[in-house]
Amino acid sequence: MKRLAKKFAIVILFFTAFVFMLINKTDTVIIEKTSSVATDIVSPIMDTLVIPARAVGNLYDYFRELKQIHQDNKRLMEENARLLKIRDNAISLEIENKILTNLLNYVAPPEATFFTARIVAEEEDTFSHSVIVYTGSNNTVRKGQVALGSRGVVGRVDRVGNMYSRIMLLTDINSKVPVVIERTRVRGILSGDNTSVPKMVFTPLSAEINVGDRVVTSGVAGTFPPGLPVGRVISAEKGNIKVEMFSDLASLEYVKIIDYNLIDLEETE
Amino acid sequence: MNESLSEHISLSFQRALPLLTSILLLLISYMPMNVFFLGNLKIAVSIACVYFWLLHRSDLFNLFSVCFLGFFEDILSAAPFGSNMVTLLLCYVLITNLAKFFNAKPFVVIWYGFGALMFVAAFSRWLLVSIYYGQFLPLPSLIFSVLITVAVYPLLSMLNAFIQGAFIQEDA
Numbered sequence: 001m002k003r004l005a006k007k008f009a010i011v012i013l014f015f016t017a018f019v020f021m022l023i024n025k026t027d028t029v030i031i032e033k034t035s036s037v038a039t040d041i042v043s044p045i046m047d048t049l050v051i052p053a054r055a056v057g058n059l060y061d062y063f064r065e066l067k068q069i070h071q072d073n074k075r076l077m078e079e080n081a082r083l084l085k086i087r088d089n090a091i092s093l094e095i096e097n098k099i100l101t102n103l104l105n106y107v108a109p110p111e112a113t114f115f116t117a118r119i120v121a122e123e124e125d126t127f128s129h130s131v132i133v134y135t136g137s138n139n140t141v142r143k144g145q146v147a148l149g150s151r152g153v154v155g156r157v158d159r160v161g162n163m164y165s166r167i168m169l170l171t172d173i174n175s176k177v178p179v180v181i182e183r184t185r186v187r188g189i190l191s192g193d194n195t196s197v198p199k200m201v202f203t204p205l206s207a208e209i210n211v212g213d214r215v216v217t218s219g220v221a222g223t224f225p226p227g228l229p230v231g232r233v234i235s236a237e238k239g240n241i242k243v244e245m246f247s248d249l250a251s252l253e254y255v256k257i258i259d260y261n262l263i264d265l266e267e268t269e
Numbered sequence: 270m271n272e273s274l275s276e277h278i279s280l281s282f283q284r285a286l287p288l289l290t291s292i293l294l295l296l297i298s299y300m301p302m303n304v305f306f307l308g309n310l311k312i313a314v315s316i317a318c319v320y321f322w323l324l325h326r327s328d329l330f331n332l333f334s335v336c337f338l339g340f341f342e343d344i345l346s347a348a349p350f351g352s353n354m355v356t357l358l359l360c361y362v363l364i365t366n367l368a369k370f371f372n373a374k375p376f377v378v379i380w381y382g383f384g385a386l387m388f389v390a391a392f393s394r395w396l397l398v399s400i401y402y403g404q405f406l407p408l409p410s411l412i413f414s415v416l417i418t419v420a421v422y423p424l425l426s427m428l429n430a431f432i433q434g435a436f437i438q439e440d441a
Contacts, residue, residue: 006332013336014358020343020351021401031350038344042296050300057302122301123346125311126411127398130347131301158347166347173402195407253301 032159040161043132047120112225113140114148114258120164124250126194129172130158133255135165140259144223148256149247152229153177153217157257165257169249170230171198179230179243180218184208187218190230190243196250197234200241209236215243225260283437287330290432291318291338294425299345310410313418315342316390317425319357320383323364324371325433335361349401356394360386376423384419391415 024031117133135141145157147167155175158168168175175192179200188203203209213233219226235242291314298314315338322330339354346353363386371379391411399405 009332010358010362013332014355017339017351017354017358020354021349024350025401035344035350042341042344046296046299049296053297053300053302119301121299121345123299123311123348125414126395126406126408127348127352128346168347172347173404173406193404193407195410 036159036161036166039132039159039164039166043120043134043161043164046132047134050120112258112260114256115140116254116256117165118254119252122252124169124171124196129169129175129192129194129249130155131167131169131252131255132164133167133257134163135160135257136163141165141257142259146224146228146258146260148228148258149249149252151248152231152246153224154245154247154249154252154255156223167255167257170245171196171249177224177230178218178220179215180226181207181209181233182214182216183210184213187220188241190215197242197244200233200243203241205238209233209241211236284329286432286437287318287322287326287429288334288337290429291315291322291330291334292341294318294428295338295342295345310414310417312421313387313391313414314425315339315353315357316360316387317383317418317422318429319360320364320386321426321429323361324368324379325430326437327365327368329437332361349398352394352398352401355397356390359393360390363389376426379426380419380422383422387415387419387422 020031115135117135119131119133121132123130133147141157141160143157143160146153147155147157153170155167155169155172156177157165159166170177170190170192171194172192173194175190175198177190178187179190180187184207186203186207186209188200188207190198191201192198200209200215211233213236215230215233217224217226217228217230229246231243231245233241234244294314295318298312319330319335319338322334335357336354339357342353342357343350367382371382391414395406395408395411
């Protein structure tokens with residue numbers, strides 16, 4: 001009798017798990033809200049666990065970086081001299097831009113606001129690519145906002161909790177971002193496939209795309225502003241255009257969450 | 270009276286320890302490691318814990334514990350909700366049916382058993398999630414994750430065995 005009850009319980013639990021998956025598939029808000037609340041409960045524990053691990057990691061990085069400091073210093077001095085020249089050019093261009101803007105009566109887009117969030121948990125495996133970040137009591141975080149790494153876009157806010165939010169990385173299978181090849185202005189969609197190099201799909205067959213081309217956001221659909229750096233083409237075969245991210249997603253520690261005052265995905269759902 | 274209460278608390282804690290240890294190890298596996306070679310790989314800590322505790326203390330790690338651990342991982346993960354639960358339930362069914370075979374066997378045999386279980390569990394989940402998304406998920410990272418998990422199983426096993434030996438009484 002007891003064994004029968006146990007078998008029955010197993011069947012019921014399997015059934016429950018499949019029902020969870022089906023509810024998730026239909027994109028209802030129940031799972032999303034439950035998950036956001038649960039993330040808010042679980043993440044503080046993660047946050048505490050990270051402290052000693054990060055201390056050890058930082059110590060290791062400190063000794064590793066000591067070796068590089070001399071080389072970096074020399075390189076940075078050269079770079080600084082070069083950048084000073086560029087700054088002079090930029091100042092004159094800025095003045096010119098202001099004059100021309102006034103002449104054309106150009107209405108500038110709203111300025112973006114941002115804040116930096118620390119990553120407390122990450123998941124980059126066969127089944128999903130996402131990170132959980134500590135956003136504190138910042139109530140400006142909204143679903144769909146852009147997350148930037150040090151070198152470019154890394155993803156967008158997927159679930160928002162009270163203190164923690166989940167960011168879906170560009171490499172996740174659910175991530176679809178309108179992009180454009182900077183050089184040729186060929187448009188496409190950057191589609192994650194749970195590998196470290198997402199594919200660029202829906203590009204014209206005759207499109208001129210070469211290895212090394214820079215890929216930036218196109219701004220189509222309104223969720224991402226145009227021109228944000230995304231990555232570089234590493235394979236330009238027809239039907240298999242692979243893009244390597246500028247940001248190293250495996251070693252992200254902080255992300256910048258940017259509010260461009262664009263479409264609010266929560267309101268559009 | 271006080272003694273019996275503290276005994277009761279101690280016993281309850283010992284009974285909950287396998288699940289608590291598994292949850293702690295699971296949380297650690299989700300910590301950002303920033304290790305370049307682990308970029309796309311993750312150790313399946315939950316399967317390793319379920320395997321260890323079901324083989325060694327199935328009286329303290331029951332169907333509820335397995336189900337809760339799967340549910341907890343579903344909360345942590347961004348993978349389809351329920352997929353971890355299904356995988357761990359599958360592991361539960363397989364392990365409880367094969368537990369007799371591993372009884373009093375040397376560690377190497379248990380390790381091979383874990384390898385086989387890991388293979389079945391990982392590919393079942395891969396198939397399930399692939400059907401869910403309607404496209405095949407990348408296999409190379411899955412294979413490496415399976416191999417790494419099997420490789421670190423002795424370490425996870427040692428950790429769990431330490432918890433079992435140091436904190437859990439035989440008659441808990």
